[in-house]
Amino acid sequence: MVLVVTVIGIIIMNIDEARAKRRARRAEKKKEREAKLSDDSHKLRPISEYLSLDPSFSPEAFKSTVSELYVSLQKGWQEKDISSFRPNMTDAFYAQMERELDKYRTKKQTNCIEKISVFGTEILGWRQDGGKDMIIVQLRTYIIDYVKDDVTGALIRGNKTSRKNMVYEWTMIRTSGMKTEDSSVAIEVTCPKCGAKVMVNQTAKCEFCGTLLTSDRFNWALSNITGLSQHTIK
């Protein structure tokens, strides 16, 4: 009996040790991530300063736009159709999302996102880089997130009932020099599909072939999403 207890004791100790090691590794990685983030955020300037470049810019309106975009984008992601978000994303980010969705299409799987709620939106700051203005927004949300098989409906990953607390950083970019009032002014762009010169405003649609055009030239577009943390709420 003593032997059994001892053996179990050793096994438990080993498990504890492995857990402690894993925890230490995770803590180290987290520190590295945070160091990198605070490095990046040092370069960010407070959004109040942005008003000197764009006096009509409304942080509140911007936050609700981002939050609404998050919710509608999750739906598009689940439906594996993000084409209507073309004007809200940079070319590169749109292509990246499409590649991710292609994996689900090929495997005939769906990443279901349900019970979405955004409970916090905060503008962390802005900076300029490569002729673009960038605003970084932190989003805190709850979602139910799982992957199912399209044919059998079987659960592949995730949990259909537990809510996850997700924290993201969204990078929104716009051509430097553009102002809020410019988003309602039409500008001329060349359609990448049919080559026509078209005047577009924020709806950004080619009047000849119907192609949706990217709009970071004159309006804010999503260029990156970084997942900062996620944990399941029991």
Ligand SMILES: [Zn+2]
């Ligand atoms: Zn066109």
